[in-house]
Amino acid sequence: MTKLEIKNLHVEIEGKKILKGINLTISSPEVHAIMGPNGSGKSTLANVIMGHPRYEVTKGEILFNDKSILDLEPDERAKLGLFLSFQYPMEVEGLPFNTFLQEANKSLHPKTEQTLMEFKKLIKEKSKELGLKEDLPQRDLNVGFSGGEKKRAEILQMLTLKSKMAILDETDSGLDIDSLKFVSDAVNSVRGGEFGALVITHYVRILNHLKPDFVHVLVDGKIVASGDKKLADELDEKGYVKFLAEQGIEIKNEELL
Ligand SMILES: Nc1ncnc2c1ncn2[C@@H]1O[C@H](COP(=O)(O)OP(=O)(O)O)[C@@H](O)[C@H]1O
Ligand SMILES: [Mg+2]
Numbered sequence: 001m002t003k004l005e006i007k008n009l010h011v012e013i014e015g016k017k018i019l020k021g022i023n024l025t026i027s028s029p030e031v032h033a034i035m036g037p038n039g040s041g042k043s044t045l046a047n048v049i050m051g052h053p054r055y056e057v058t059k060g061e062i063l064f065n066d067k068s069i070l071d072l073e074p075d076e077r078a079k080l081g082l083f084l085s086f087q088y089p090m091e092v093e094g095l096p097f098n099t100f101l102q103e104a105n106k107s108l109h110p111k112t113e114q115t116l117m118e119f120k121k122l123i124k125e126k127s128k129e130l131g132l133k134e135d136l137p138q139r140d141l142n143v144g145f146s147g148g149e150k151k152r153a154e155i156l157q158m159l160t161l162k163s164k165m166a167i168l169d170e171t172d173s174g175l176d177i178d179s180l181k182f183v184s185d186a187v188n189s190v191r192g193g194e195f196g197a198l199v200i201t202h203y204v205r206i207l208n209h210l211k212p213d214f215v216h217v218l219v220d221g222k223i224v225a226s227g228d229k230k231l232a233d234e235l236d237e238k239g240y241v242k243f244l245a246e247q248g249i250e251i252k253n254e255e256l257l
Contacts, residue, residue, distance in 0.1 A: 002028040002065065002081060002164040002194045004049070009060035011041075011048050011221075018044045020221040021060070026165065028196035031187075033207055035200075035232060036218035037240045042200045043087050045218070046169040049198075050084040051077050064165070079108055081164030081194075085154035085171045092141040097153065098123065100141050101160055108161055119160070126159045129189075131182040147174035155183050159190065166197040172206035184209030204236035219243045 004026045011019035018041045026032050036042050048055045049062060051074040062069050064080050072080075092100070098120075105112070105119055114122075123137050130152045142150050151171050158166050168187070172180055184206060187197065199210060207215070207229060215232045217225040217240070224243050225231060244250075 002196050003063075004082075004165050004196065004198075005061070005063040005066075006045075006049070007061040007063070009045075009048070009062065010058045011044055012056045012058055013044070013054060018055075018221050019048070022218075022221075022223060024198075024216065024223065026196045026198055028164065028194050029192045030213045031191065031197045031199060031210060032214045032216065033199045033201060033210070033212040033232060034216050034218050034223075035202065035235055037244065040218045041221040042218055043169055044221075046084055046087075046167045046198075046200060049077075049167055050074050050082060075107070078104075078161075081162075083158050083161065083163030083166045085151070085158060085166065085168045087169040087173070087200075089142050089145075089150040089154055091143045091145075093143055095141045096137075097139060097141045098137045101137065101157065104157070104161055122160055123156070126156055126186070129159075129182065129186055130156055131179060132156065148176060148179045151175055152179060152183060155186055159186060164194050164196070166195070167200070168197060169200045170202065171199075172201050172203060180206060181209065204232045207232045217243055220247050220249060222247070 006022050006024040009019055009022040022045060034042055044055060048057060051072060057070055064082065069077050101123060102116065102119060127134065127137060132149065132152055136149065142153060145153060151174060154171060171183060175183060187210060199206065199212060201207065211229060215227055215229060216223045217235065219240065224247060
């Protein structure tokens, strides 16, 4: 089993309090979804789990399989099986996507018996499953990829690097209906056993495919409601107004909802 536990997590950026006491436990094979308005701290949570140096944990704990990971570097966290699909994937000129995947795989799984040929075959198979063009892995990482290709390229990493606990930060944003289906099917295909995931999203549509076990609402750095898929449907229908009002937050811009 893979277990990610977040206990009373408080996080600041440049002295500004962003997360204000998050408690969340994800045990494989569960898939949890977090929904919340813009600026509520969703990406902060994703980034801090992965160890982004900009965020300061001022209180609380993050445990992976019962051990604190707060002192670990991002690559050390990745070696445990943690994976983050970025909301805004970075373009890296001069680094072919194939090479990136091969080097990451060597680093994450140094004792693998998988040959390079087998790994390349896996990249090809999974690219096809995700509806990605065959030559895409030969191009520089994310350079000139469309928005949807970037998001699917993140999932290609998750699949080929055999991540165990994946955090998907708005992977569905910018995907057309077909791509959304490719991505959902790909995530569903690795569900079960030691794989668990935290899916961050604004929209219920990816959750219709993924059918998460739990849904949480994040408002102003706090989880203000938890439930099952029905909670997501309720949010889809009524928006975050009720939850924002309960937190005493005035709605100034309808677009935020
Ligand atoms: N580098 C930063 N400096 C100051 N504030 C930041 C920084 N990055 C994010 N924030 C603020 O933190 C809050 C949460 O941001 P974020 O986690 O990206 O929210 P979400 O992903 O839910 O939209 C926002 O108010 C945002 O402006
Ligand atoms: Mg975000």
